[in-house]
Each structure stands twice: as structure tokens, then as C-alpha cells.
Amino acid sequence: EDKVVQSPLSLVVHEGDTVTLNCSYEVTNFRSLLWYKQEKKAPTFLFMLTSSGIEKKSGRLSSILDKKELFSILNITATQTGDSAIYLCAVAPAGYSGQNFVFGPGTRLSVLP
Amino acid sequence: NAGVTQTPKFRVLKTGQSMTLLCAQDMNHEYMYWYRQDPGMGLRLIHYSVGEGTTAKGEVPDGYNVSRLKKQNFLLGLESAAPSQTSVYFCASRSGGAYNEQFFGPGTRLTVL
Numbered sequence: 347e348d349k350v351v352q353s354p355l356s357l358v359v360h361e362g363d364t365v366t367l368n369c370s371y372e373v374t375n376f377r378s379l380l381w382y383k384q385e386k387k388a389p390t391f392l393f394m395l396t397s398s399g400i401e402k403k404s405g406r407l408s409s410i411l412d413k414k415e416l417f418s419i420l421n422i423t424a425t426q427t428g429d430s431a432i433y434l435c436a437v438a439p440a441g442y443s444g445q446n447f448v449f450g451p452g453t454r455l456s457v458l459p
Numbered sequence: 460n461a462g463v464t465q466t467p468k469f470r471v472l473k474t475g476q477s478m479t480l481l482c483a484q485d486m487n488h489e490y491m492y493w494y495r496q497d498p499g500m501g502l503r504l505i506h507y508s509v510g511e512g513t514t515a516k517g518e519v520p521d522g523y524n525v526s527r528l529k530k531q532n533f534l535l536g537l538e539s540a541a542p543s544q545t546s547v548y549f550c551a552s553r554s555g556g557a558y559n560e561q562f563f564g565p566g567t568r569l570t571v572l
Contacts, residue, residue: 389563446492
């Protein structure tokens, strides 16, 4: 059974701190890994990773994938209160033709002023 | 573009009542999904559709039915609501191809008493 695990499940930091969120997976025939940010409502897309070792970056957020060790990390530098959210990791298996993304439970990040 | 919209935003039902949740997308996406989100469990797929007139079961389909009579709409029905169906329901859609992310609606918060 395909599975995605995230750690930590919850994290509290202060503004300016750097955080690393972890996502490990077990899927049959991996195709891609995605990160989403969920504030109060709908998850919004952050990154899609398909190749090992290639960092994706957007402002203070960056992410990298290790397909050998089956994990990804999401880094947020110089955190701000607006980064407070649930961060979801999802994996799309190969042979994917509209089928499910397998989601992890999410990491709830709280950034205190 | 409105993107993905969901109706209603909130609903309270009594056990045994029925209701239909409506999802609409204006992006001409082929694939549509219904998820439920419960605390600590991430997003779990209920049903999905790979095109107009087609539906398939996801991870947690029991107690739900769906229909996709028009490409832009995906309906989720609860025939006889149970307290275990209290959850936040998200609809998502994506275009065809292996490397496209899902776009989510704002969610429907359903409480079954």
C-alpha cells in the first residue's frame, strides 16, 4: 500500500527561524512528489519534484528530493507569521492517469511573532 | 476564472438525512476528485473522475456516491448521513498529463449530528 509520512506533525517557531519539514514515502513506481501549503481553506500548490538532487526554490522556500532514500525536505528560511499553515506532501505514483495523489498527514507550522 | 468552486460552504445534517455537494471548475480540466480531510489524517480520496460520464472509487468510498454528467461539475452525494461523515470536504481538479498539479476548491465543512 502506498504511504506518505511527514514529520514533525506539529512545529512552533519564532519569526526569523529556519525550519525543515520532512516527507518520506513508500509508493510503487514513483512519478512525482508535490508540496502544498494549506492555510485556512484550500491547499495551494508550492512545488513539484521529479528528479533527485535538483532544488526547487521560490523566495524563502526551497525543496529537494532524494529518490534513493525516498524522502523530500521543505525548507523555509527567515520564517514569517504568514508562513503559519499546514504543509502537505503528496506523491503521485507512475501509471498515473488521473488517479489519486497519496497525501501525508501534514505538518502544522506555527510561527510566533 | 473562478477556478474550483464548492457549494455549500457549511452544512449541518441530522443522522439519516441526505445531501449533495456540488463542485464546479471552469478550467476545462479532465480529472476531478473528492477528498475528505480529518484532523491528523491528511486528505483521503473518496471518489474521482477521469472524464465526463466516468467515476471511480478512491480510498474511502463507502457511504458516498458521485456523478459527473457534465465535464465541469462533479457531485458528491450522501444518501444517509452518519456522524462519521463529519469532516471537511475538498474538491480538486487537474488537467491531463502526468505532471500537472491539482487545484483545490475552498472546502465544505459538514457536521452530522
